[in-house]
Amino acid sequence: MQTGARLRVDLGALAANYRLLADEAAPAARCGAVVKADAYGIGLEPALEALSGAGCKVFFVATPEEGARARDRLAEAEIYILDGLLQGGGQEMIARDLRPVLGCTEEIEEWLELAGDGRGAAPSALHIDTGMNRLGLLADDVDRLKAQADLWQRLNPSLIMSHLACADTPAHPMNEQQLVRFERLRHRLPPAPASLANSAGFFLGKSYHFDLCRPGIALYGGEAVGNAPNPMRPVVLAEARILQVKEIRAGSVGYGAAYHCPGPRRIATLAAGYADGLMRHLGREDGAPQDSMVYIGGKPAPIIGRVSMDLITVDVSDIDPEIARRGAWAELIGPNAPVDAVARRAGTIGYEVLTSLGKRYARVYVA
Ligand SMILES: *Cc1c(COP(=O)(O)O)cnc(C)c1O
Secondary structure, three states, X not given: OOOOEXXXXXXXXXXXXXXXXXXXXXXXXXXXXXXXXHHHOOOHHHHHHHHHHXXXXXXXXXXXXXXXXXHHHOOOOEEEEOOOOOOOOHHHHHHOOOEEEEOOXXXXXXXXXXXXXXXXXXXXXXXXXXXXXXOOEOHHHHHHHHHOHHHHHHHOOOEEEOOOOOOOOOOOHHHHHHHHHHHHHHOOOOOOOEEOOOHHHHOOOHHHOOXXXXXXXXXXXXXXXXXXXXXXXXXXXXXXXXXEEEEEOOEXXXXXXXXXXXXXXXXXXXXXXXXXXXXXXXXXXXOOOOOOEEEEOOEEEEEEEOOXXXXXXXXXXXXXXXOOOOOOEEEEEOOOOOHHHHHHHOOOOHHHHHHOOOOOOEEEEEO
C-alpha cells in the first residue's frame, strides 16, 4: 500500500547512543534503557533488539502490557515496570518474570503476600520519593520498612531507585538535594543496588550514576539537557509526501481562514497532520511571530495556516517547482528539523513529539 507519510528509524544510531552512555558509565555503573511508550514512539520490539544487541540487559517500561511485550522478545533481560504493581496484577507479573517498581506500602504488602507466608518475594525494585512527590516511598515509609527487618529480608529488592525532577536544568538546586536525600534514605535500609539517573541525570556526572543508569530520551537522539550541545545521534526521520501543489493569487489557507497569503503564492499540501504528531501550534496564523519549517530537497518551506488532522499546508514559492512537486517527500523531523527544534516551535518537548508520532507512518528500520 502506498503511504503518504513514512518514518525511518535508525537502529544503528540507537545502538551507538546506548554504547556511548554505557561506555561512559562503566565500569562503576551499568546502563539500562527506558523503553516505555513504545520506546518513545519508535517501536518497542525493534528498539529492544537493537539495544540488547548493543549489550543492554536491563529495561524499564511503564505498564505490565509493555512488559509482557518486552518479555516475549527478550527471555533473559531484567524488565522493570515503572507503574509498579497494579492491584491484582501480581500473578501475571510473576509468571512473566516482570519486576514491579514498588512505591507504597500497600504495594509492598501485596507483593509479599504473593510469595506466601514468610517466603522471599520475587525480584522487585523499591522506589524512594526524594522530592518529586509523585511515586515512591516517603522518608516515614522508609523508616517503617526499616523497622521491620524480616519484611526487608523477604522483599530483598534487586534495585533501590529514585527519580530526579529537575535534572534537565543542571544548575537547579533540587538536583543536589535529591542526591543527598537519596543517599541518606537508601542507607537507612540494608544495601541493594541503586539507581537515580535518567538521561539528564546521567549528564550531571558520575556521582549520579550509582549502580545503574536509566536513560530514555538520549537513546532516541533527543535533548536531555536544555540549552546544551546534544552529543547523541538522531534516530528518527519523519517525512510526508506532497499530495498537491497549487498557485493561489491571494486569500486565506486552511481551517478558520487563520492565515492570509500576502500575495500570489505556491502552496503544497502534505500528507501528515496532528494525527501524525504534528502539533497544532506548528501552524502559522496571521500575526504569529515564527515559522515552523519542513524541508523539501533540503530547502525550508514554512508551515502556513492551521494544521489539520491529516494535512499541513506549506509555502513552496521559493523552491524550484521541479523539486516541490506532487509526490515529492518533505522532511518533517530529521537533520534539518531536529526533534527538539520542532518541539520548541510547538511549545512542547521532544519527548511529546516522539511519543505522538502515531500509527500511520510506514515505518522503515535500518541497521
Ligand atoms: C521515563 C523515566 C526515565 C527516563 O527518562 P529520560 O528523561 O527519558 O531519560 C527514567 N526513570 C524513570 C522513573 C522514568 O519514568
